[in-house]
Amino acid sequence: KHVREFKFIQDHFKGHRKRSRIFGWMRSFFKQFYGSVTEEDYTTMRLGFIMKHCKGTPKFNFYIYMIRALEFDFKKVVGISWYLWAMLMIFLLLNVQGWYVYIWITLVPFIMLLVVGSKMEHIITELAYEVAQKHTAIRGDLVVAPSDDFFWFHRPKLVLLLIHIVLFQNAFEIAFFFWLLVTYGFKSCIMGKPAYVITRIVISVICQLLCGYSTLPLYAIVSH
Numbered sequence: 001k002h003v004r005e006f007k008f009i010q011d012h013f014k015g016h017r018k019r020s021r022i023f024g025w026m027r028s029f030f031k032q033f034y035g036s037v038t039e040e041d042y043t044t045m046r047l048g049f050i051m052k053h054c055k056g057t058p059k060f061n062f063y064i065y066m067i068r069a070l071e072f073d074f075k076k077v078v079g080i081s082w083y084l085w086a087m088l089m090i091f092l093l094l095n096v097q098g099w100y101v102y103i104w105i106t107l108v109p110f111i112m113l114l115v116v117g118s119k120m121e122h123i124i125t126e127l128a129y130e131v132a133q134k135h136t137a138i139r140g141d142l143v144v145a146p147s148d149d150f151f152w153f154h155r156p157k158l159v160l161l162l163i164h165i166v167l168f169q170n171a172f173e174i175a176f177f178f179w180l181l182v183t184y185g186f187k188s189c190i191m192g193k194p195a196y197v198i199t200r201i202v203i204s205v206i207c208q209l210l211c212g213y214s215t216l217p218l219y220a221i222v223s224h
Helices: 007-012 018-034 039-053 062-077 082-093 101-134 156-183 194-223
Strands: none
Touching: 007 039, 007 101, 018 101, 018 194, 039 062, 039 101, 039 194, 062 156, 062 194, 082 156, 101 156, 101 194, 156 194
């Protein structure tokens, strides 16, 4: 079967040109919003995992393994470490009038989350590129070759660390807002301008939903 006939390749591989690579990054960015893991992505990644780690057991229950892996990673991202408290102390020290620290503490985690989600989607695209470049025709099922080399500095756990930082900063932003609301009221001067406050809360909620719907499940399936 010609390699271009596989749905996984059709969805991700658009050619070898530089323009196609740019299109791949753009597609990876937008795909995290409307469909984090398609059926073709899941089945292809599942087969790649089984062929690399469980070749002797083709009926390996990949779904249960992924659920357990996701639960294990989730325990890490909801934990609190010393470096997170250190970042929080730095934020409180930099909370000076005119520096707009509240805006940055909202935007930076959101941008980080978008970059991480795009990277996870792009790794799946790179797997398709690798198969399309190495093969013209394939007998049987399409098998990808997962590798740590696709991750930043060849360290998948670095992505989990970034997700951990994003969720902590986001949770602090939401908790701090409700603490100010209960203690001083919405119209208090310490709350800031209403337009900024509402914008920060909306971004924080979107960040939480996007991470739960797309980024964390993507990390679980791509990294494992």
